Amino acid sequence: MQSAEVTAVPVLAGWQQVHQPVLLQHQVELWVYQLNTAIPQLSGNKWLKLKYHIALAQQAQKAGFLTFGGAFSNHLAAVAAMCKYHGLKSLAYVRADQLDKHNPTLAFCLQQGMQIQLLNRNQYRWRNDADFLLQLQQQHQHLLIVPEGGSSIAGAMGVAELDLDLTPAGNASHIICAAASGGTLAGVINGSGCKILGIAVVKDPSLPDRITQLLQSDDKQQHWSLNTDFCGAGYARFDNSILQFCRDMAQQRLYLEPIYTGKALAGVFTLIKRGYFPPGSRLSFFHTGGLQGLAGLHYRNLITTADFALLSGSSAG
Ligand SMILES: Cc1ncc(COP(=O)(O)O)c(C=O)c1O
Structure with missing residues (x-):
């Protein structure tokens, strides 16, 4: 890589x-x-965990990242900032029942151009499920799926x-x-x-x-x-x-x-x-x-x- x-x-x-x-x-x-x-x-760990995901996205000619996180997640803020910095799109599946635009983390993410989709507590449990991820990848073929927290081989x-x-x-x-x-x-x-x-x-x-x-x-x-x-x-x-x-x-x-x-x-x-x-x-x-x-x-x-x-x-x- x-x-x-x-x-x-x-x-x-x-x-x-x-x-x-x-x-x-x-x-x-x-x-x-x-x-x-x-x-x-x-x-901290954020730029390091995301830099090889950027390289992967570039190699696979992806337009951006799709990732997961809680409503106050440091990882979501980092993905939003990293994608904006590299001219990439970002889409996050966020564990929340409603979108609170006053939440400072989500407000920052939105301001960086991140798109947000909500998952309730039960739906969020699927975030590492292979079938769910396959379905998401088919829906968003132009995006690289980055696991929650950026914890993957590339992140490490x-x-x-x-x-x-x-x-x-x-x-x-x-x-x-x-x-x-x-x-x-x-x-x-x-x-x-x-x-x-x-x-x-x-x-x-x-x-x-x-x-x-x-x-x-x-x-x-x-x-x-x-x-x-x-x-x-x-x-x-x-x-x-x-x-x-x-x-x-x-x-x-x-x-x-x-x-x-x-x-x-x-x-x-x-x-x-x-x-x-x-x-x-x-x-x-x-x-x-x-x-x-x-x-x-x-x-x-x-x-x-x-x-x-x-x-x-x-x-x-
Ligand atoms: C500030 C901070 N420290 C430590 C960690 C833990 O890192 P990891 O999720 O890779 O175990 C996180 C989560 O990414 C974090 O946001």
Whole structure:
């Protein structure tokens, strides 16, 4: 698969070391890798997960993408932005009973030119069903079907290009990221040699199998594990301790949201306190983006205006 024709979105990548007394106590170093793009909705894992889908669409002379997501999905915002940037069409099947044009994620998607079709909760369960996908492909032959979350071989391939093993202080002992549809973790495993830990933010018993299906070789199996202790009440649900953790990190200018990166990194701190990482460990945490989701949390009154400003970095002096 070639990426030569994929127009590169300008990228600013870098490492940030986290300083907390608990890290000193347990003799663990923590580095966060951030990949910020000029289009914020493509930051984190998003541009990487979509770039080879663009290449596939170009090779197959498709006019755009057809994809799936929830009404506040980071992936939908990313697909809308990525397609617009590359002059492609985008069509999304969204899990919702009605189209709320005030929802900030959907408003952004519509503004980027994305077409939206609604699926109710039951219909949305078909999103990975082979017959349903065949039917959709026949209806939309000019579009490339991109699975939910961009988690496919192509999605994992983009993420595998990251060099998360080498922090500014030297080789990492562990690489860690949040896992939901699994493509990011699979890409990290395919691209790295050290121990890899995914922190599941969804309760999905099929997740380990879905990750395994995207691995390049069997010998990658030994290097990774998936922790499922930190889903809490489930996907997109978070308690005040996660929110407080995101606030504390924002004070250090590390901006997280409570559904993916905040939940996963808070889990890492719990693991550190439990002594999971041996003294001398150097952790490399991949910041997978998703700050666009804060606007949706604010819109639904799940976070206050003050928290919205603090967590998105707009109140930073
Ligand atoms: C911000 C953020 N972090 C992590 C993930 C998890 O990535 P994946 O779905 O590839 O497991 C997602 C979902 O794509 C996300 O939006």
